[in-house]
Amino acid sequence: MNAAPADQIRLLDVQNLDVRLQQLAHKRKSLPEHAEIESLTKDHTQLRDLLVAAQTEESDCAREQTKAEQDVDQVRQRAARDQKRLDSGAVSSPKDLENLQHEIVSLARRQGDLEDIVLEIMERRESAQGRVAELTDRVASVQAKIDDAVARRDAALGEIDGETASVTREREVVAGSVPADLLKLYEKLREQQGGVGAAKLYARTCQGCRQELAITELNEIRQAAPDTVVRCENCRRILVRTSESGL
16 A cells, blocks of 8 residues: 555554544543542442431331320320229229229339330430431531532543544544545554554654564665555554654
8 A cells, every 4th residue: 555655644643633532531431530429429328328227217216206105195194084083082892992092003103114115215216316417417418529529520521521522623634634545444453453553663663562673674664665555564553654763
């Protein structure tokens, strides 16, 4: 294949722009904010789970407390009715009187036990409420960090995408000035060679594979016409000759 030396030089410009696009794509994927957001999101999810568990516990305690307080109130009302009967003198039978007094004593003990249960539930509920408050603050704090990281990531992505668009436009212009057959070969090699299809021959060294060319290969390149498209024997990339090639 033949191509004017100037066209081959422009191919290096295309290659440099493609390398820049690769760098920008890598930078876009490897922004530190990506890992930061992922880590913070995991923390946020764990804290949310803990918060839901604490809220559930507080809600359960609230129901328990309501039920226990209703039990205390029922026992209190029953004891009050019994005491009223006792005070009224309506019970005349000694046996009935003894049973009534015994029930009043039993109800007093039952009320005391139930009030202890209420206090225990209130303590558990207060503890759960404390955890809810603490976890709510922590969830909000982590969410604020996520929001900040997302804002920083989006700003960085905006800059990268802006530069990518600019480089892409420049690449289209430069590539449009390269002969179609030369560009086609370059694109094929670039796909095969990890994104580098053309390299400068600098100081007798291929800048694609970083291998110094053998004497026989250098002699062949020296003898080749200026418009001959030469290839590196080691990596098979297009070798572009310049005044710095050392030929």
